[in-house]
Structure formats: C-alpha cells, structure tokens
Amino acid sequence: MTVPVLSVRDLTVEFMARRGTLRALDAISFDIARGEVLGVVGESGAGKSVTGSAIIGLIDPPGRIAGGEVVLSGERIDNLPPDAMRKVRGKRIGMIFQDPLTSLNPLYRISEQLIETIRTHTDLDAADARKRAIALLDEVGIPAPERRIDGYPHEFSGGMRQRVVIALALCAEPEFIIADEPTTALDVSVQAQIIALIKRLCQERGTSVMLVTHDMGVIAETADRVAVMYAGRIVEIGSVRDVVKQPLHPYAKGLMGAIPSLEGDAERLVQIPGAMPRLQAIPPGCAFNPRCEKAFARCHAERPELVQLGDRQVACHLYDQPQSSRDKAGIAA
Amino acid sequence: MSMIPPPAAAPSRWSRFRDSDILASFLKSKVTMVAGLVVLLLFLGAAFSPWLAPTNPFDPATVFLADSMIPPAWQDGGEARFILGTDDQGRDLYSAILYGMRVSLVVGGLGCLLAASIGITLGLLAGYLGGRTDAFIMRIADVQLTFPAILIALLIDGVVRGVFPKASREDTAIYVLVISIGLSFWVQYARTIRGSTLIERNKDYVMAARLVGLPAPLIMLRHVLPNVIGPVLVILTINLALAVITEATLSFLGVGLPATQPSLGTLISIGNKYLFSGDWWIVTFPSVTLAALVLAVNLLGDWLRDALNPRLR
Amino acid sequence: MLAFILRRLFQSLIVMLSVALIAFAMFRFVGDPVNQIVSIDTPQAQVAEIRRSLGLDDPFLVQFARYIYNAARLEFGVSYQFRLPVISLLGERAPATLELAFCSALFSLAVGIPMGVYTALRRESPLAKLFQAISLVGISLPTFLIGILLIYLFSVTLGWLPSFGRGEVVKIGSWWTTGLLTGSGLKALILPSITLGLFQMTLIMRLVRAEMLEVLRADYIKFARARGLTTRAIHFGHALKNTLVPVITIAGLQLGSIIAFAIITETVFQWPGMGQLFLRSVQNVDIPIMAAYLMLISFLFVSINLAVDLLYALVDPRLRATVGA
Amino acid sequence: MSQGPPERPFVQARDLRRIFDVSKPWLNRVLERAPRQYLKAVDGVSFDIRRGETFALVGESGSGKSTVARMVVGLLPPSDGTVSIAGISMNDVNVAQERQRLRRRIQMIFQDPYASLNPRWRVGRIIAEPIRAFGIVHGEADITGRVGELLTLVGLHPDDAGKFPHEFSGGQRQRIAIARALAANAEFIVCDEPTSALDVSVQAQILNLMRDLQQRFGLTYLFISHNLAVVRHMATRIGVMYLGRLVEVSEGKQLFSHPRHPYTRMLLDAVPDLAMVGKAREGVKGEIPNPISPPSGCTFHPRCPLVFERCRIESPPVIDGVACHAVNQGRIAAA
Amino acid sequence: QTLRYANQGELKSLDPYTVNETTTHAHLGHPYEGLIRRGKNLEILPGLAEKWEVSADGLTWRFFLRKGVKFHGGEDFTADDVVFSADRSRAPGSNVQTRVPTGAKVVKIDDYTVDFQLPSPNPILHYQWDTWYIMSKKWAEANNSTQPTPANATTPTFASLNANGTGAFKVESHQPGVKTVFKVNENWWNKNPEHNLKEIIFTPIASDATRVAALLSGEVDVIEPVPIQDIQRVNASGNAQVLTGPELRTIFLGMDQARDELLESSVKGKNPFKDVRVRQAFYQAIDIETIKSRVMRGLSTPSPLMIAPELFPSTGFTRAKFDSAAAKKLLADAGYPDGFELGMDCPNDRYVNDGAICQAVVGMLARIGVKVNLNAQPKGQYFAKVLKPGGYKTSFYLLGWTPGTSDAHNVLFDIMGCRDNPASSRGESNVGGYCNKKLDALTDKILVEVDKAKRDAMIRGAFQLSIDDFAYIPLHQQALAWGVSKKVKLPQRADNAVNFQYAIKE
Ligand SMILES: Nc1ncnc2c1ncn2[C@@H]1O[C@H](COP(=O)(O)OP(=O)(O)OP(=O)(O)O)[C@@H](O)[C@H]1O
Ligand SMILES: Nc1ncnc2c1ncn2[C@@H]1O[C@H](COP(=O)(O)OP(=O)(O)OP(=O)(O)O)[C@@H](O)[C@H]1O
Ligand SMILES: [Mg+2]
Ligand SMILES: [Mg+2]
Ligand code: NI
Secondary structure, X not given: OOOOOEEEEEXXXXXXXXXXXXXXXXXXXXXXXXXXXXEEEEOOOOOHHHHHHHHHOOOOOOEEEEEEEEEEOOEEOOOOOHHHHXXXXXXXXXXXXXXXXXXXXXXXXXXXXXXXXXXXXXXXXXXXXHHHHHHHHHHOOOOOHHHHOOOOHHHOOHHHHHHHHHHHHHOOOOOEEEEEOOOOOOOHHXXXXXXXXXXXXXXHHOOEEEEEOOOHHHHHHHOOEEEEEEOOEEEEEEEHHHHHHOOOOHHHHHHHHHOOOOOOOOOOOOOOOOOOOOHHHOOOOOOOHHHOOOOOHHHHXXXXXXXXXXXXXXXXXXXXXXXXXXXXXXXXX | OOOOOOOOXXXXXXXXXXXXXHHHHHHHOHHHHHHHHHHHHHHHHHHOHHHHXXXXXXXXXXXOHHXXXXXXXXXXXXXXXXXXXXXXXXOEHXXXXXXXXXXXXXXXXXXXXXXXXXXXXXXXXXXXXXHHHHHHXXXXXXXXXXXXXXXXXXXXXXXXXXXXXXXXXXXXXXXXXXXXXXXXXXXXXXXXXXXXXXXXXXXXXXXXXXXXXXXXXXXXXXXHHHHHOHHHHHHHHHHHHHHHHHHHHHHHOOXXXXXXXXXXXXXXHHHHHOOOOOOHHXXXXXXXXXXXXXXXXXXXXXXXXXHHOHHHO | OHHHHHHXXXXXXXXXXXXXXHHHHHHOOOOOHHHHHOOOOOOHHHHHHHHHHOOOOOOHHHXXXXXXXXXXXXXXXXXXXXXXXXXXXXXXXXXXXXXXXXHHXXXXXXXXXXXXXXXXXXXXXXXXXXHHHHHHHHHHOOHHHHHHHHHHHHHHHOXXXXXXXXXXXXXXXXXXXXXXXXXXXXXXXXXXXXXXXHHHHHHHHHHHHHHHHHHHOOHHHHHHXXXXXXXXXXXXXXXXXXXXXXXXXXXXXXXXXXXXXXXXXXXXHOOOOXXXXXXXXXXXXXXXXXXXXXXXXXXXXXXXXXXXHHHHHHHOHHHHHHHOX | OOOOOOOOOOEEEEEEEEEEEOOOOHHHHHHHOOOOOEEEEEEEEEEEEOOOOEEEEEOOOOOOHHHHHXXXXXXXXXXXXXXXXXXXXXOOHHHHHHHHHHHOOEEEEOOOOOOOOOOOOOHHXXXXXXXXXXXXXXXXXXXXXXXXXXXXXXXXXHHHHHOOHHHOOHXXXXXXXXXXXXXXXXXXXXXEOOOOOOOHHHHHHHHHHHHHHHHHHOOEEEEEOOOHHHHHHHOOEEEEEEOOEEEEEEEHHHHHHOOOOHHHHHHHHHOOOHHHOOOOOOOOOOOOOOOOOOOOOOOOHHHOXXXXXXXXXXXXXXXXXXXXXHHHOOOOOOO | OXXXXXXXXXXXXXXXXXXXXXXXXXXXXXXXXXXXXXXXXXXXXXOOEEEEEEOOOOOEEEEEEOOOOEOOOOOEOOHHHHHHHHHHXXXXXXXXXXXXXXXXXXXXXXXXXXXXXXXXXXXXXXXXXXXXXXXXXXXXXXXXXXXXXXXXXXXXOHXXXXXXXXXXXXXXXXXXXXXXXXXXXXXXXXXXXXXXXXXEEEEEOOOHHHHHHHHHOOOOOEEEOOOHHHHHHHHHOOOEEEEEEEEEEXXXXXXXXXXXXXXXXXXXXXXXXXXXXXXXXXXXXXXXXXXXXXXXXXXXXXXXXXXXXXXXXXXXXXXXXXXXXXXXXXXXXXXXXXXXXXXXXXXXXXXXXXXXHHHHHHHHHHOOOOEEEEEEEOHHHHHHHHOHHHOOOOOEEEEEEOOOOOOHHHHHHHOOOOOOOOOOOOOOOOOOOOOXXXXXXXXXXXXXXXXXXXXXXXXXXXHHHHHHOOOEEEEEEEXXXXXXXXXXXXXXXXXXXXXXXXOEEO
C-alpha cells in the first residue's frame, strides 16, 4: 500500500454560531491515492465545500478545525503555521472554484494573475514566467494563448474563464487538486470539455483530484471513487461503479434513484422524503434516520461508523455487525 | 407524497424579534448598547423636555436678561437654579439644551424624512421604469448634487423670505431648514433605491406579480419597496446625524433657527461667540450633547448596517 | 471614448444650464441688490435709475437669456459690491479655494485610506477601534467649531500656526497664486486643510473599511489565497485595488462637496477664497457673484464627475468596453 | 408538419420572433459609424402544445428558451408572430377582455425559488395574491381555507402560511411557487428551469409533484430545462433550441433514441450519464456563438460535423420537425 | 514700521466715490484727502484747503487751496482737481452725491482758489468733506476714469483698482476683499507726520473669533471691532488692549405709525402704535440699564436723544423711566390689557450685538404681555425688507443711524420727517412713518438758520416734539472697541474711522 497523496482522518470542522457551535464536518476520514479522482457528492450543505476548504486551510473565522488531521504525502498540514501553509496552497494543493466569473480578479489581466502565481511559487523571472503562463494556457486548451493572455477576465467566455482558473490552479504543478463544483456554472457542452480536460490532466501528470459536484453524471464519468456525504458525514465511500450502480446506504440509494436518466423508463423518480436537517438540529444517532424507511431503533440511538464492506465503506446500521466492525472501521482500502 | 411537517404555531412578532440576529448582535456589542442607551436618553430628554426642563427657554417672558452669563452651578458665581449656567439671554442652559435638542431632532428628523420620501419615490420610479424616466431623474440628481446643503439652505432661505416677506423667521426657519435638508439629501436615497430596484425589478417575484396583472404602481409599492427599503434605514440614521450638524452649521451662517428658539446648533453658534471670553459653558455643553447624539446615532447606524447585511453576520 | 466624452459634455451642459436657471430663478427672491449698491441716504430716483440700468426691471426670461448669452462669452458681469468684473474676482480667489480643496482632499485621502485599510485588516485590534472612534469625532462636531478650536489651540495658545489668511503667496503664470511654495503659505494651509478635510477623511476611512471588508469576502480573494499568494499581495495587490474602484467615485463626488464646504472653513480662517466671497455675496445680495459662483461650482462638479468616470474606466477594465471603444 | 391532433392545439405559437435592440447610444453610433445592433433572441419559433401534455424546450444557455417562455405568458410582447392560448390571441388588442380572463389560466414557475417569492411577504399572502387579484374566492376565511388547501396539495402544512419564505428550504419554496400557480386555477403552467437550482433529491420531489398534479388536474406544461435527463423524464414532446431557433421538435423518448439534428446529437453526447461510468466520450467542439452576430446560414454550421457549403449560405427550413440540410437531404439517417 | 490691521469689513473699491461706507472711507483716508480734515476729536481742520471764507449771505464759500501739494503720481494739486472732483462726485454712479449739493456751482477762481456757489445757505456744507476725497483730474483723464464705475458697467474703471491721492500713504497693492498694502508717501506735504509707519497691511477678517485670535497671537496689530464679550480677554492677554469709546451711531427702535393696520400683528383693523400710550408703554418696558450691563457689557451709552451727545448735547433730556408696571397699565389704558402679538424685524450682523439686543427687547416686552415674533436676519435681507425700496414692510424694528452730516438736521429730516410728499426726499428713512408737521416746519427753519444759538434752540424744540410723541425709542450709542497691540499707540476717533495718520508703532 503506497502512501496516499491525501489522507484525512477524523476531520471535524465547527462554526461558532450565536447559539452554540455548528458541527459542519463530523469526523470524516478518507484517502486519495496518487492519480486518483475522488468524487464527492451530497446534498447542498452536506459539507462538501467545507471539506475542501479545511484541507487547504481556508476555513475563516468563526469556523475552525476542531479535530482530526490532514496528511499530504505523509506530511501533516492542518497544523502548519500560516506562512508554511501558504506555501502549501497553490504549490502542492491547487484549488478550482465553482464560479469562474468571480474567481478571477476583474481588475487584473489574465497574464498578471498567472505570472503572479507562478512567481510566488517558483524562482522564474518575469519573462520565463510569462512563457510558462502561455504554455499553461495552451495546455488547458485556450486557442492562441499568446494573444489572449493579456486579456481581462471579462473578455473571456465562461468556459474559457474556467480554463484559466484551472491553469491558475496548475501553475505550480500541485500534486493534489480540489475542484469544488468546477462545472456547475457552465453549459452542458462546455461542461463536458472541462471534465475531459481535468481527466486528461490527471492522467498526464498523475495529479490526484478531489472533485466536488452535484452532478452524478460527472462523477460517474470522471471519478475513480466516490464519497457520498450527508449532514457533515461520509455515509458511503467506494468505487464509482459500486456506489453508483449498487449503492448500499439508504441515502445513497435514494440519491442515485432520484436522478433522472437518459435510459430506463421510470414513471416516478425515487424520492427521499423530507429534507436534510439543519446543522443545528441533527437528530441523534444516524443523521439520516428521520428520512430513512428502514430506520430501526438503533438508528435513533447510536451513530453508525463507516464499516468496510468489500471495496467500500458504509456508515449504516443495516450493514454493520456491532461486535466485529468497530475495529475495522476507518481502515482504508 | 412527502412528509407533512408537523403543525407549528406561527411565532409571535415579539418572539421572532427576540430570536432574530439583530437583537443578538445588539446585545453582543457593548459599544452599540451604550450608543443605544445614549440615543434613547437623548430622545426621551428631547421628547419630554417640557417636563424635564425647569424653565421654558422659548418663552421670552420667563427669561430674564439679568440672569445672563451665569456660570455652571459648581463654579464661582454659579447658581443652583441653573445647573449648567445660562447663556447670553439668561436662558437656563440645561433647559435650552433639552428644548434645543428637540428642535434639532425635529428639524433633522423631518428633513431626513422629506429627503427619504423624495428619494425613495424618485429612486423607485427611476429604477422600476428605467429608460428616459431613469435618465431624467438621474440628471436631476446630478443638478441637485451641484448644490450642497449649505448653498441650498442659503438660497431657499432667501427665496422664502422673498416670497413671504411677512412671514417671520420663527415661522419659516424650521420649514426652510427641513426643505433644505430634504432637498439636499434626497439624492443619496434615490441612488441607493434605484440601484436596488434595478436588481429587484428583474427578480422573479416581480415577474410573478406582473403575471397576476398587478399595475406597475402597486407592484412598486407592495413588492419592490419593502425589499429595497433596508439600506434606507441605515442612510437615515447616518443622515439624521448629518442633518443635525448641517442645521448647526446653517445657524452659524445666520440662516438657521431663530435665536429666540435656539436649537442645539444655534446654541453652539451663540456659545461660539463667547469661546474666547471665558464663558466656556455656553459652547461646551451643547457641543458635548450634540457630539454625543451624533456619535451615538452614527454608531447605531453602523451597527444597523452590519446587522442588516446578511454577509456580515 | 470620444462619444462618451461628448455625451457627458452635453449632459454637463444641460446640468449647468439647469443650475443657472434654478439659481437665477432663486435670486429673484433673495433680496434687492440695489439696496446694496446705494447707501441708506441715496435719493430714490437714483435708486430707480440704477435698477433700470441693471436691467432688473426686465421680465425674468429676458434677464435669464441675457445672462446665459453673456455667460457663454464668459461675461459674468460686474459685482455690485466691488464694481469689479466677477470673473476676475473669482479668478483671483479660485487658486486659494482650489489649493485648499486640493490639500484637504489630499489630507483626507492620505490619512483616510490607510486608516480605512488598517481598520479593515485588523478589525479587532484596539488601535483600529481607536481610529474608528477618533474618526467619528470628525463628523460629530460642526466644522466651524472644530476650526475655532484648532485656532484657539494652535494659534492663540501655542502660537505655532497662523490663525487666518494664506500667508505669503507666489505668483505662477499670469493669475495663479500659490501658497505651496512659501513656508508661511504652507503653514497657513495646515489648519484649514485639516478642518475641511476631517469630515471627508472620516467618510473615506469608513468607506474604505466597509468596501475592503466586502472585497476581502469576494471569491477572487479566496481564490487568490488558495493559490498561495502572500498576504501582502492579496491585501495590497488585490483587495486594495478593488476597494479603491468604488472609492474613486465617492471621493470624486466628495471633492465637489469639499469645495462647497470650503465656505465655512474659509469664513472661519479668513481664507481668501471663493467660498468666502460667495457667503459675503449672499449677505450683500451680490447676484452676479452668486450666479457665477454657482455656475463655477457646477462646472467643477461636472468636470470632476467626468474625470471620475474616465478614471473609473481606466481602473476598471470591465467598464472600458462600455465607456471606450 | 408533424401530425397534429384533430382538435385545435391548446397553445399555438406561430413564427415567434423577439428582437432586442442592443445598439450603442446614438452618439456612439454616429461617431463610430456603427449600425444599430439587434439581438435576435428568438427567431421564428413555431410550436403547438396539446392540452394535458408537457412540451419541453431544451438548449444551451442563451438559446432563447426563457424569452419564448416570457412571450408565451405575455410578460414580453413578441416583436413578431403570435401566441394563442385556448384560441385566444395573447397579443390581439381586440380580445383584451378575454385575455384578462385567460390570464389566470396561465401561470409560471421560475427557476430560482429564492428569488421568485417576495421575501417580505408571508407565504399565505403570496399564495393568496392571485386569488385576490382574480377574485377567485371571496372572504378572508375562504381565502385562508383555500390557501391551506393548496399548501396541503403541494405537501406543506396549512400552518406554513404564517411563515416567511426564508424559513423554507429551496424545495419547499418551489412547492410554494407551485401552490401559487395553482391558486389561480391555472391550466397551463410555464416552468422555466424549475429545478435547476435544486438538489437532485429535491428535484425528484418536485418533478414527481408536478407529474402528480398534471395527472390530477390535467395541467398543460411548457417545461424549460437544459438538463436533458430531466426533460426526458418529464416531456411528452421536446423542442431543441439553438440560437433562437427551434432546430428539432420530436416526441419525447424518440429524441433520445433517434436524435436527428446534429446539434441534438452533440447535446446528447455531452451529457455525462450515470450509465457511462468510465467510458470516454468524444469531446464537444466549440461554444455557442455570439447571438448578436450569429453565423450565416444555418447558425450551427461552425460547430457542425456535417457542415457543407449550403449550410453556410442558407438557413434550413423546418421540415418534418428538423431544421437541417443534412437531415433533409438524407445525409444522416432520419429516425 | 509695518502695521498690520484687520477689520470686519472689507475695502471694496479704491474709487472713493463708488461706496459710501465708513470702513471704505476710513481706508481711503490713507491715500486720499479732502479739502478739510477731522482731527483726533473730530474737530474740523484744514486739509487740502488751508482756509475758507463764507460770504455774508451764506451762498458763496471760498476755499484757498494748499500750495505745493503733489499727487502720488506726481501731478500738482490745483483748483482744477477740486472742480473735477466736485463734478465726478455728482456724476451718475457716484454714491457720494450729497457731498456737494446738486445745485451748487463750483468755480475756479485761480489755480489755488475755488468758489462754491450755493442756491441756498448751508452752514454745514463742509461737514462731510473729510470723506469727499479729491482726485487728480489729469490722472483720471489719462486713465479713463472721469466717471465713477456705474453699477451696470461691465469693466471696472482704472480708479477702482488704483488710487492716486495726495494722502500720507500710497496704495502699494490691492486685492479687493483680500488684502491691501499701503506704503508711506515720502512726498507728503505734511513734513511732520505724526505716525512712524512705513507700511500698513490691511486684511479683512470677518469672523469675530478669528479676528480676536489674530490679535492675541500677534499676527495683526490692530483689529476693529473687538466683540465686546472678548474685551476682557484681550485686555487680560498682556500683549494687546482694547480702546473703547462712544460711537456716533444711535441705536433705536422704531414703530410703524403709518399703516392703519399693522402688517404683522394680532390686532386687526387698527394700528396700536397710533396710540401714543402704546408707544410709551413700549418705551417704558425696556430696561436699558440691563441691556447695557448684560448685552453690551457696560459698553454703551443709553441715550435719551436720537443723536449722539458728541453731535448734539443731550443735557436736559432724560429717558422715560423703565417701569414695567406703568407700561402694563398704559397698555391696559390703551385697550390692550392682555397685550397683543406683533412681528419685529432686526438685523443680526449689522450693529454690535444687534441680535441679542432684539432678543432682550422681546423678553422685556413679553413681560408686559406683548408677544413679539422676532425676525432677526442678515443685513442684506433686513434692509431690503424694511427700507423704502422694500416698502417699509415692518411693524417694529431696530435700526442704527449716524447723521452723515454729523448734524441734527439730518436726523430730523431723514428719520423724523413726514413721508407724505413723494416728490421730496424728506422722511425717506423714516421707516415707521412718524409724522409731525410742527416738527417738519422746525426742521426746515433749522436748515437755513445760521445763528448757532438760535439753531440749537430750534433743534432742542424739534427733538422735544418727537420725545413727547414717543416717536422712537432711542436705545443707546454703542461703543467703539478697537483692539490694539501694546506696541501701537493710536488715538480713537468717535466716527469709528481707523486712520493711522496718528499711529505710532514701537
Ligand atoms: N462561514 C460559515 N458560517 C457558518 N456556517 C457555515 C459557514 N460556511 C459553511 N457553513 C455551514 O457548513 C455547512 C456545509 O457547507 P458547505 O458549503 O460545505 O456545503 P456544500 O456541501 O458545499 O453545499 P453546496 O452544494 O451548496 O455547495 C452548511 O450547512 C453551512 O451552513
Ligand atoms: N432584455 C434583454 N435585452 C437584451 N438581450 C436579452 C434580453 N433578454 C434576453 N436577451 C438575450 O436573448 C438571448 C436569449 O436569452 P434567454 O434568456 O431567452 O436564453 P435562455 O435560453 O433562457 O438561457 P438560460 O438557459 O441561460 O436561461 C440571450 O443572448 C440574452 O442575452
Ligand atoms: Mg459548496
Ligand atoms: Mg433562461
Ligand atoms: Ni408535420
């Protein structure tokens, strides 16, 4: 077993709210191997973005990492001093946000933003950095990069901008990229291009990616493994094929069934009743229990831990054998 | 079908307010609470000045010139009757401050209200109707901006006297000030309202209202207005402070309120004359009151702005 | 760009015409100028004659048309009280006002922006809170009182700075006089500039703070941090520049009001500027000066506005497309 | 033409056009000798919707779907062409009275459930607004009763009428919007991307609800989405829009099994699908062109793999539900 | 020595005939001179005329001019200049037209003798000539300034920006309203000047506090006026002191006795001021001593007459006693037991503490039941409202008057004369419209009476008439207050003309 590029252990993030603290992430653990794409899905507010921000160390007050650790290629990074963490950001972990329009500073040329980033992380001089920037733009598929590089963000279309954002994330050739809904703001046709681009880059560079999205289709097509989040917890994590085709966790099942597909002829979509609880009001036991058809007494009382089931892990009392699984829980595949 | 949520009694207004973030953020900030207290005290003082003040400084029959320039009670020559001393006409300064604050607040308040109503109306029209109406109203705003409050007051004051030569200063001064403040402050409201209206009018709930066939004025009034009024509150508080100061400045220029019914500003500009002569109390006490008022109102405005801004919560 | 400027110029012209019309309409009511020309014992026949010769008996529109016609030729008439051409009176005093406005704008920007940035970046620090408290003093006391207090402290008590006037002035070119080149001129500028700029400083500080806080929350700042840029680069490269864009507009508009507010400061410090002249003209019903002053103010205002818009476009590339091209 | 039903279609759009004037100001045009510029947001769109069916419009962003929707409900006057609903023209002045009555039968559900409910109004008042405006029910008690009924209908509780929109989740808000549409006794509901702001699980709830209601009340939907999977799930018939034109109209499932227009094919290709796990697909070329200066001829020609000379010159007519020279000439197999 | 001087008012024009105003005249007294001068105590002294004779019939005045006097520009001063100045001062646009009577002929006898031939005798012909400044004919002609700048001119005449007199100081530079610098005239005919100055720098400082601050900080040597409340402070400062003295201006209250119904009053259908008891009640309601001690800080001289004692002795006249009770009774007798309400107009930037005086009056009248609505306003608006061009639109007002001629006739004619003859200028400044034909008849006799004793008796009679009528309520003569640095010695003149011809600076 090689060292995973990223290893997250019991990561807990809390927000200080007026009435007590909100636990946005509740002891989540997962690993990402080199060159692997981990898809993260889940309802809005499940904690997908917070996970990304916590890994890269950008949780702003009133939030804080309340526990657990983040290990990048064997080095623990969640407790680094701010300046050391800054050097990790961008250089070793790249980040792509959802909205390409607002991610770029409208007042600076593309070239300025690229060169600035490159020079922050490398020793290149201005001219070399510019060459590098042009090469990067070329790599992400911007036609005629020498000409376009001095444009301003507003002169680019949405798809182009997202490519620039990706180029910016790639500047220092990070080993790990967090892509937080990189295609949600884009049109279907452009979305496909961006997904293809991310995939290609991973393959060519061996970069690992954490891909956060709502779109199961994107996950299915891009990811190697997928984690399903619910109310700040990971409820199921496993290979895409398994989780998408045969989800185990009732929530994952519901989620997969709720997606209308281009095939099949379901009259009605599978529907999970109710809505995700607010973080202030997560019920005891399994967070999903109020919406779960299969819920039984234990679900209301005891919180299920992730248990290994073959290739995957599920956090559901339906699947854990109380006596033997505890010790196994949390061991990565 | 999906779950039917359990019946919940609609929370009362008060309990909703109690649970709201606004109250919480108010209670969290000590400064804001102190400011709130100061504002409350000053407002109460102004509102109940006839009961709180030992004398009525606006009634010339009760003001004795012989009592003029008496220093505060604790100083040599001070008299217990006049805690904070008297001014050049023999008015009890403490009473004069209470009454003056009332005048200042009325002028500032009415002026701001006038400004807000003009601004809101024009801003809504400009933002909602757009096109030529918008361009026209915004040009008026430009013209308006070239006349700062002071110039407007000087001019309006002159005009009022020209048009109503019979009217005495006491009758007209308040209107002159209110109109001047109203006319010079409305642009800010109009611009703010217009900005938010431009955003709001394209929102789907306005579309939905149009779909129901509501006429434009009703949509503006019922749908758009409540949603754009928020920032106005903030401007209103800050402008109130500004208006009180403007009134003081105009008194200094001689077009403020009549000296027989001094506002805080008039008191300051009277006291200003006696600054060098050692009669410090005439200028000091009204100034401190004014500064406290303005400061506290501003702090409240700041807080309100932060509290109403969801992004800052 | 040209079209934009032309259009703005045209609008400016309309604005100025309206200002002229409003001002002119109001002047009819501010008092009888002839009273100020004659002395208390001038025979009434002569008064009537003066009134007629000034064209004050003509219908309103005739007077207005005549005024605009003359104004277009830069003829603003002769001051009733000084019997001098208004243009030369204002011209003589314009440098004083403009220098004062410039210095106080400089003061308010130079102090207001750093203070705003500081209070935004170190929101919780005691110094930031102190700055905020101090700055509020600037708006809680009327300007004239602040002026007098400064005079009392720095001129009368300490004797460091002059209490009135412009000090020594040097002539540059044919009409511009400057106090910036002499020691006494610079000293004389300090108190009035602070008095006049205090209010704007507060405003700018608070504006910068609010705007900066807003910008610091923007996605591109978060993205910049995620790229590992230094705090310095983020705060002063990205955040500050984006903050200053809206600040420009407000600051520009404020410059206009600085000039208008100079009326009080000039009165307190006997600054030989246009504001003081205007105030005296109002007292003396010197209509030609009042009218010309208002026109000048509106001219300055619209030019500042235009300049601000152009500057805005220069700073914000998104607007270049709409403004320029 | 596709074989219409014998009775008259419920909604008939004929040759709808909407042109926006996006010219620069007059002075700029004079100085720069630039001509006026027009954006043809919708350029000659015709379709029929039968009573009780769901007609879907798909297409990329900016293709003119919302503009069509707004013209159909009368929020935006068409530059040209006509819409008639239940035989009453939406733009003929002579039938203004009837149109006013028609109004209540047409309602709209918007994309963003956060923006489509007035945040300052209580839910009860929001739902009651059309009831009051159209005078459907009179008397406060009756109105309250009706609002409660509607809330129950969409799966909420009558007590929710006393709350404000922000107290609801996105899915619940969309239900409220649906309740409002039903409050007017609407028969025809235009849904402009009603679920694109929602999570898949919530989307499923809403889509199911919409279907249920359609079956119960015989509603007719004009359903707009750019999510092909959703459209497939909902639609009886589907129109594909590209740059303001309807390039293909087809019966629901048929579009997916036998897409004909190259653009439709491209769109279908681009959709990542659950079933596609691990499969690599051919990339899609290009982005949608600037609608102000659309390409000549067939507007799709710069991105079309089957482009030939004629496409660059001639705009293809809609023949048998498809507007494509290649299809018409049989160069690709029609379904 | 350089003397720096700050005044509340500004030097508006250097043309001595365009502005008729104390401050301007005082300043122009440095570069310009008249045929006569007034000394430190306002006594008439020879100026550019060494002596003068009046013919027996009083119709011809012969002035013998000083020889060897040169203008600053080098021109010789001759009779031509006097004739020219007489014409120019009576030309349209001049504001000093009354200096030389319209009907008078000015005849040059020889280069140094000029005759003034009058249509009627005028014993006080030369009283105002200290401010009728003589200009150079040659200079005016050379510079196209033979006429004063008319109000409607589009360009100023040379003379309004430049001065060419014969006086002790030359104008070095002049920025209207900003700063004027005078340099000593080395070629002055008076070889023994009483001053030791080389230069006078004049700046107007309108703001009271700033002006005092400038004196206290030593930035200026002389200021005028010192606000009376600051006098103590200045005297205590150690480096300056305040010269105080009575001024010639009389401050008084006037009542509208002309209209049949007051413009601004609760009394409708009649004019309470037509009743002498009401006027007397107002008079007696006013506690002049408290005004003196509190408002004027002791710096005023309560006056029984409408003229300053320096101009006409007030011996034998006393003010009606302050007596609220009596006043109230008088009001009741007149039919106003509960008083009434009326408007009062008052300037607030013209006289010393004018606003405060009016407020005090309001308070005092309130105590006899009269509710006064005070309308205190800047002088521009005030004069526009209450004077003739404004239609005397006032019911009750405060005004100050200095007879321009320094003679009682002016008071009797201008502010006490009947306004009933529109053709005559009599009573033009009689805002209240008080009218007593007997007084008018006396006034006319006073004008032509040359015998001083007889004339004085007639004046006394006339004043007594007005006092009996309670025509006006004279208040006081306000005090002059000049702030003078300890380094400067300066005599104070009662006409408030600050002239540095007698100033010595260490
Ligand atoms: N600054 C904050 N203050 C308080 N709570 C926060 C803050 N940021 C996030 N949260 C809470 O953390 C939870 C997780 O948020 P997160 O943004 O990770 O959700 P997400 O899964 O990314 O949702 P989406 O799909 O909408 O992006 C949410 O319930 C949110 O309310
Ligand atoms: N009021 C308007 N003024 C100018 N152009 C407009 C206006 N409304 C729409 N457009 C333009 O018309 C075209 C079609 O817009 P429309 O909103 O109908 O597209 P859409 O298919 O609904 O896109 P989306 O999927 O993004 O909602 C776009 O290019 C748009 O920019
Ligand atoms: Mg997220
Ligand atoms: Mg749309
Ligand atoms: Ni057909």
